[in-house]
Amino acid sequence: MGTAPLRIGILGAARIAAGFCQGVAPSTAVQVTAVASRSAERAAAFAQAHAIPRVLPDYEAVLGDAQVDAVYIPLSNDQHVPWALRALAAGKHVLCEKPMALTVDDVDRLQAAAQAAGRVVLEAFPYRFQPQTLALLARVRGGRIGALRQLSGEFGFTLRNDADYRLDPALGGGALWDVGVYPLSMIRALTGRLPRTVHASAHWGPGGADHALAAVLSWDDGLMATVQCRFDALVHRHLRIVGSEGVLACGFHNHVGPGQDWIEVYRAYDGQREPVPQGNGFRLEAEALAALARGEAAHPDWPTWAETRDTTRLVQALLRSAASGARVGP
Numbered sequence: 016m017g018t019a020p021l022r023i024g025i026l027g028a029a030r031i032a033a034g035f036c037q038g039v040a041p042s043t044a045v046q047v048t049a050v051a052s053r054s055a056e057r058a059a060a061f062a063q064a065h066a067i068p069r070v071l072p073d074y075e076a077v078l079g080d081a082q083v084d085a086v087y088i089p090l091s092n093d094q095h096v097p098w099a100l101r102a103l104a105a106g107k108h109v110l111c112e113k114p115m116a117l118t119v120d121d122v123d124r125l126q127a128a129a130q131a132a133g134r135v136v137l138e139a140f141p142y143r144f145q146p147q148t149l150a151l152l153a154r155v156r157g158g159r160i161g162a163l164r165q166l167s168g169e170f171g172f173t174l175r176n177d178a179d180y181r182l183d184p185a186l187g188g189g190a191l192w193d194v195g196v197y198p199l200s201m202i203r204a205l206t207g208r209l210p211r212t213v214h215a216s217a218h219w220g221p222g223g224a225d226h227a228l229a230a231v232l233s234w235d236d237g238l239m240a241t242v243q244c245r246f247d248a249l250v251h252r253h254l255r256i257v258g259s260e261g262v263l264a265c266g267f268h269n270h271v272g273p274g275q276d277w278i279e280v281y282r283a284y285d286g287q288r289e290p291v292p293q294g295n296g297f298r299l300e301a302e303a304l305a306a307l308a309r310g311e312a313a314h315p316d317w318p319t320w321a322e323t324r325d326t327t328r329l330v331q332a333l334l335r336s337a338a339s340g341a342r343v344g345p
């Protein structure tokens with residue numbers, strides 16, 4: 016007999032939620048069963064576009080719905096923690112968009128609430144669940160490129176909407192919280208530890224959020240990392256991992272599709288593409304939540320509370336450094 020799918024309710028008719036619905040549609044482990052929006056019209060249109068059976072009047076109604084096992088929170092960044100806490104109090108599992116929280120205290124608060132409620136909270140970083148990332152981490156952990164020496168990650172795109180919450184620091188805006196967290200979380204996943212110091216420089220947008228930011232991270236043993244993110248460039252996303260015996264590179268994409276299903280491996284100047292399986296990160300992260308909700312063990316390379324806490328600490332340190340011009344400890 017098969018396991019019943021995890022029934023997911025969505026808070027907000029967000030742009031990313033549309034991609035999420037498309038990604039999870041073929042899954043038998045999860046099913047989107049309800050959606051609510053601040054606008055009844057948007058919720059109805061969203062439900063129709065994604066064949067979601069039920070439109071509920073507001074976010075609270077999703078939390079109170081007995082036919083919802085878990086909620087997906089794709090709200091503006093400032094709303095993640097308040098709604099995740101409410102969802103846990105209502106007995107729901109939570110798939111929370113990145114960044115899960117904007118302060119380390121809030122990460123701790125959420126972890127304590129999840130433990131008290133006996134429910135799962137997973138940070139929705141699709142790239143962390145797809146096969147390219149897992150293959151990359153396996154190669155590094157297996158010693159394929161020797162000792163880590165230098166990591167560099169970039170993520171940027173053109174933000175065209177002047178009313179986007181990403182431009183407002185009060186709503187958790189800024190390039191670092193939006194896209195810089197991808198390379199930062201990857202660096203934390205690869206190293207498993209915080210750097211000794213960080214140093215960042217930023218260009219600030221008119222609303223006061225970082226529009227472009229570049230950072231250098233340093234560890235005591237000589238390991239260094241650089242991160243760049245911005246809101247005014249052609250979309251780009253790269254990761255390069257330099258070791259004592261080799262170099263790995265890829266796009267650490269959210270979803271591995273045709274043309275992206277490889278990792279580049281250099282032993283000297285001779286880069287070769289090694290194929291990896293394809294996979295949709297939305298579907299894989301939602302199926303990970305379902306597995307954890309069933310009590311199954313986490314894959315050792317899925318994100319952990321410690322990693323989320325450290326990535327949050329790094330963002331806070333980098334913003335402090337960029338604002339003050341000083342090198343700081345995270």
Ligand SMILES: NC(=O)c1ccc[n+]([C@@H]2O[C@H](COP(=O)([O-])OP(=O)(O)OC[C@H]3O[C@@H](n4cnc5c(N)ncnc54)[C@H](OP(=O)(O)O)[C@@H]3O)[C@@H](O)[C@H]2O)c1
Pocket residue numbers: 026027028029030031032051052053054057089090091092094112113114139140141180186193269
């Ligand atoms: N994992 C990924 O690949 C990925 C990619 C893009 C974005 N994200 C994350 O997903 C989240 C949403 O991003 P998005 O691009 O989908 O944003 P979006 O289209 O602006 O959606 C955000 C939703 O939040 C709700 N909301 C509540 N208060 C809001 C406020 N003050 N301003 C704006 N929206 C508010 C709205 O829902 P209503 O329908 O109720 O009005 C809106 O639809 C962010 O946390 C972002 O970091 C993740």
